[in-house]
Amino acid sequence: MKMKKGVKLSVVGAGFVGSAVTFALAQKGLAQEIVLVDREKKKAEGEVMDIAHGAAFYPPVALRAGSYEDTKDSDLVILTAGANQKEGESRLDLLQRNAAIYRDMIPQIAKASPQAILLVVANPVDLLSYLTYRLSGFPSRRVLGSGTVLDSSRLRYVLGRAFEVDARSVHAHIAGEHGDSEFALWSSAAVGSVPLAQAAENEGLDLEKLQQEALREVRGSAAAIISRKGYTNYAVALAVRRITEAILRDERRILSVSNLDEQRGVYYSVPRVVGRHGVEKEMVPDLSDEETMALEDSSSLLYDLLKNLAERLD
Secondary structure, X not given: OOOOOOOEEEEEOOOHHHHHHHXXXXXXXXXOEEEEEOOOXXXXXXXXXXXXXXXXXXXXXXXXXXXXXXXXXXXXXXXXXXXXXXXXXXXXXXXXXXXXXXXXXXXXXXXXXXXXXXXXXXXXXXXXXXXXXXXXXXXXXXXEEOOXXXXXXXXXXXXXXXXXXXXXXXXXXXXXXXXXXOEEOHHHOEEOOEEHHHHHHHHOOOHHXXXXXXXXXHHHHHHHHHHHHOOOOHHHHHHHHHHHHHHHOOOOEEEOOEEEEOOOOEEEEOOEEEEOOEEEEEOOOOOOHHHHHHHHHXXXXXXXXXXXXXXXXX
């Protein structure tokens, strides 16, 4: 499917993630124009200069640093900006600080690009996605979070390693919160076209042990990387690029993005069809009783955090 002409992307936040996202997007040739915005404009300018100097090695794109006003008429705005969690700081405290940033930022972005799709990447992504939805006034389908797209990639990597197959041949999703309460949709996981349980039996692997160790590794991945290099940026940039491709090329790709559950009143991740209009529909397999309980627990945790935030902001 062809990308529409004159595609404009904006990335808000020129930190480790935002700069890596901008680099990944430029390499892929997904847009004719990319604007990078940061409150420290010189930082954004430096990142743009560094990427632009490689222009001979990737498809043509107009790269520039700018302000919220410069994001005008963007097709997609990717939000990586946000405060980093301090040592000993609770998620609620972090959310409160980021809520203040988003209350200032989102109305300006929404005014500049009223027809844009907003993709939230900053953490806590499910909660900030919900805030972005409320602050923008956009339909929920046009406000989505990167959710567990990266977590699902990590799961596919771990399972691919265990079965000695390409991660792209593993079909498995992480659902729920992008955080400690996330869980794997084991009942629908498969290696190629072989259900996971059957694949494990064929290979002589202990299914329960495999599942426990895989989920533990996925949940601990970010902390393991941060303890070694101080931050994560490459894999999340690739995940964001994959979501961006699905949107701009109208791929109707099934990705575990975060979106609104109107009944529960929160954002969380399940497999959803992503295309040119944002989230097109859910594509959730039948859940086991255990998975249904895990989804309820995860969504309840997110709801309680939002409720506590609302009480603090009143």
